[in-house]
Amino acid sequence: MLPSALAQECQPGGYSETGQEPCTSCTAGAYQDQAGSTFCMGADAGYYVPSDAATAETICPAGSYSSDTGSTECTTCPAGSSCPSEGETAPQSCAPGQFQDQTGATSCNDCAAGSFSDVSGATSCCTCCSGFYQDQTGQTSCTICPAEGSFAQGYSDPGATDVDQCTAQAGAVATCDQDTSTGTCPTTTADPATPTGGTRKRAPVRPRASSCARGQSSCPVYKNGAVARYECINTSMNLEQCGGCVTSGGGLDGVRSLDGGRDCSAIPQVDEVSCFKGECHIKTCRDGYEVSADGERCQVSKTPASRKRSQSQRRRAV
Incomplete structure (x- = not known):
């Protein structure tokens, strides 16, 4: 009687209950890099496996992330955040004073002079209000214009980038605070129908x-x-x-x-x-x-x- 042929091990990318043929290919989201295996491994968070019979997981590129195991693709980093490195498991919200208006970004941008942001995850910055200025980048607030003449607060056009742009005239607003609960920017100019005289609009x-x-x-x-x-x-x-x-x-x-x-x-x-x-x-x-x-x-x-x-x-x- 002739001896039966030796059973073959499952090759990398596949598995079976015994580790021998007949074998089943690993499905997308899982892989196996060893021969003779009885199981497949799900892709780690920060990695993905896009197709069947994979022998390795692929790291998510910078600008994307995967937060779960067994991912078949990476998620593009949303606006208001960044994914600076490979293998990110979650997007990083832009810090106050910064913003990002694009998806798939690897870094956040500082708010320009004349603007600010006091919230995390901003997709844009607020413009400094009339009567305020900001001469630095990446700031969370604007600086009030100093008093000028008989006015309790100096005036400036919205978006002023230097204290020298403050002048003695009416029209400044009293506060330039961003609503941190909603991210809504403040109104940049005073209501022209409201007489301001020598005092600030409250x-x-x-x-x-x-x-x-x-x-x-x-x-x-x-x-x-x-x-x-x-x-x-x-x-x-x-x-x-x-x-x-x-x-x-x-x-x-x-x-x-x-x-x-x-x-x-x-x-x-x-x-x-x-x-x-x-x-x-x-x-x-x-x-x-x-x-x-x-x-x-x-x-x-x-x-x-x-x-x-x-x-x-x-x-x-x-």
Whole structure:
């Protein structure tokens, strides 16, 4: 009696219960790189297998990702995010101050000067409002124009990129805050039908906090020490109502009020300051002063050269 032929092992790309013929090809999304196997392996997250009988998985190229095992294709990175490397398992949302308006991107772009973004995953940036400017790229807010003449706030055309573009005239808006819950950009210009005179245009008055939009607080506006009206403020980004409503007897001199509000611009000896996520961030102090270790105030500089420079300037001013 002749001996039966030896059974053949399944080749890579296929399998069977015994690992021998007859064999079944691995389906798309799975592979097998060994001979004589009893199973196929699903593609790992960050990889894919596009066809049957595969002997290897393929890594997703930069600009795409796969979040599940057993993928047959990679997903293109959506606008508002980036997939910077091969084998990404999820898109990375663009950070505040950045945007991406294209799909399949490997990086996000900084917002240009004259614009900003205060949300993650932005597909575009907001234009700085009239009465504000931004001279740097990749920023989350705009800087208010300094007071000019009899005006409480200087004016600038929307999208201003330098403080020199601020002038003494009416038309500036009071706040330039982005709605962080929806990503909606602020209105860049004041209502031309509303006379502004020598004061800035303020947000609509709403007497109760519950009537303000989500993310805003109903803060009092004082006149001669008494509450004159209320306005809806996004205290997470407002320079003069940062972290909460500034109340009479507190916060007006740069000290936190009982509500936690602080007028960042009123901090003694401050030079450049911003409000971000309800906290005053002091960038620079006036000559002769430096930012304290806790970042809360400007203190007399410990650097002799700085003090001498300040004293020299005072002598020249006399």
